[in-house]
Amino acid sequence: MIKASIGIDCGSTACKGVLLQEDAILASCVQPTGWSPRDTSRAVFEQLLAQAGLKKEDVHSTATGYGRIAIDFADRTVTEITCHALGADYLLSGVRTVIDIGGQDSKVIAVEAGQVRSFQMNTKCAAGTGRFLEMSANRMGIDLAEFAVLLAAGKSCPLSSMCAVFADSEIVSQLAAGRSREEVAGGIIQLVADRVAALAGRVDISPPLLLTGGLAGMEGIRTALEKQLGYPVASAELSGFAGAIGAARSYWVKKARKGAGEQSD
Numbered sequence: 311m312i313k314a315s316i317g318i319d320c321g322s323t324a325c326k327g328v329l330l331q332e333d334a335i336l337a338s339c340v341q342p343t344g345w346s347p348r349d350t351s352r353a354v355f356e357q358l359l360a361q362a363g364l365k366k367e368d369v370h371s372t373a374t375g376y377g378r379i380a381i382d383f384a385d386r387t388v389t390e391i392t393c394h395a396l397g398a399d400y401l402l403s404g405v406r407t408v409i410d411i412g413g414q415d416s417k418v419i420a421v422e423a424g425q426v427r428s429f430q431m432n433t434k435c436a437a438g439t440g441r442f443l444e445m446s447a448n449r450m451g452i453d454l455a456e457f458a459v460l461l462a463a464g465k466s467c468p469l470s471s472m473c474a475v476f477a478d479s480e481i482v483s484q485l486a487a488g489r490s491r492e493e494v495a496g497g498i499i500q501l502v503a504d505r506v507a508a509l510a511g512r513v514d515i516s517p518p519l520l521l522t523g524g525l526a527g528m529e530g531i532r533t534a535l536e537k538q539l540g541y542p543v544a545s546a547e548l549s550g551f552a553g554a555i556g557a558a559r560s561y562w563v564k565k566a567r568k569g570a571g572e573q574s575d
Contacts, residue, residue, distance in 0.1 A: 347377025461530025
């Protein structure tokens, strides 16, 4: 008998897992994806079972994210767009727009009652992704935590390139010209906000808006998006787990719909 569901969101940078019983999160964990999405996902799966004191036969597992095709032990796979919509609806009831900034892509999803209405995804350029921010921080000789601190100064300088490769050269030029790291960091975040706004312009967005992904806790990103989009942008404590929550939740949603269908027959 199924007692709980497990959702595993295996991204290019981190592998997140959540164990859900109805609407209650019993366990969660995250590990760097590393070179083997399958092995990391298996480790996350086993850790969730151990935290909840359950066995494999007690749970239904759903895989999503970049590495979902490698998770051959999962009971099924679901697209990350669907899972982020379901997960965001769990984190912020009534959410209508999800902005997800992942390691290798960013996406804007219009949502209605946890269901996807439309979406746009950036997959052709690293600009506007977590990887772009990580590369930019490394170029400045700092890590992402230090980068986030720089944003608190509220400074910025213009960076014109929307291409990650050319933006890297522009960052070097700005620093050589005497711009402070605070100014350059602000310019980088503005590039990210510009890219997200371009995606949002092709989706019928409306509030409430929720920021998800591993960088959702970076206050500077949320603030820049609010200024660019003209709407308040919320972030939840478990925003980084939105995909995993949605994957785990999809089992219960499917079960409820099936039950409703059987009752109406």
